[in-house]
């Protein structure tokens with residue numbers, strides 16, 4: 001675990017976060033706001049009752065914050081499957 005970013009800051013809760021949203025950016029185009037050390041493509045929007053901001057985090061941090069890595073990674077898997085289905089559909093369309 002890195003010692004950079006909000007992970008090491010005082011006043012930022014480490015646990016008890018809830019994932020309120022999820023987004024596939026299509027490419028690694030933003031940075032995880034928790035560790036500020038990882039480029040992320042799949043953004044988990046994390047909310048905490050004792051923290052004023054929404055943090056956009058990667059899967060690993062989201063899993064730790066939510067204490068449910070399975071749920072966080074399942075969301076990514078589903079999103080990837082969706083993207084693959086979409087890609088397949090496009091390929092099929094091209095061949096026609």
Ligand SMILES: [Zn+2]
Pocket residue numbers: 032033034035036037038057058060061
């Ligand atoms: Zn992170």
